[in-house]
Amino acid sequence: MIHSALLNPFDTTVYHFINGFAGRNHILDAVMVFFAKDALEIYAALFIIAWFVLPKKDIDNRHALVMAGLSGVLALIINLVIAHIWFRPRPFTVFKKGTFTQLVPHVPDASFPSDHASGSWGFAAGSWGKQQKWISYTFTIIAVIVMIARVFVGVHYPTDVIGGMVIGIIASRVMWKLSRFVLPITTFVAKMFKFGPQAKVAEHERSVAP
DSSP: OEEOOOOOHHHHHHHHHHHTTTTSOHHHHHHHHHHHHOHHHHHHHHHHHHHHHSOTTOHHHHHHHHHHHHHHHHHHHHHHHHHHHEEOOOHHHHSOTTSSOOOSOOOOOOOSSOHHHHHHHHHHHHHTTTSOHHHHHHHHHHHHHHHHHHHHTTSOOHHHHHHHHHHHHHHHHHHHHTHHHHHHHHHHHHHHTTOSTTOOOOHHHHHHOO
16 A cells, blocks of 8 residues: 655645634534535435435436446445555644644544545436436535535545545446446336336326326
């Protein structure tokens, strides 16, 4: 494993700029801590809501949900490989005490790339052009907030989250190349919930159908 604690002007300047807002406002701190810590739970809740809110016969958008979720998982696997090859210390182990504000406790494991950013952007990018706009827009907005929040709370450098974004987008592209292999699984799971092309719909739904 390669260890590196080298800093660059971009990371140092942007980290201290964003993190400099931490500890000034309790509401802002609470919002950022929430997104920094609970991104996975947010996406899980949105996934479940979207799965059941989508029209019963809609298998395409449900498949897009599955692909977005798998894109996030693949991004985390890629991160695991990178972290085992190259170790970058967390900023709170490098910068002098008193020069930053750390809002959440964290083990001093590898800082690059950010798992939260990678997973979030895997979910977001995996939905681009494949999913209903309200879902893909929501996923993307959350991913942007998560990036900022991870730096805001003091546990990542800016390039950690930027790297996570790139990995998430790449992971989504790779997963969609494998879409045809995943579709049967999506269809099978959807049938378990009585969703898909053969799903029965209520009379009022049929009356408004195009």
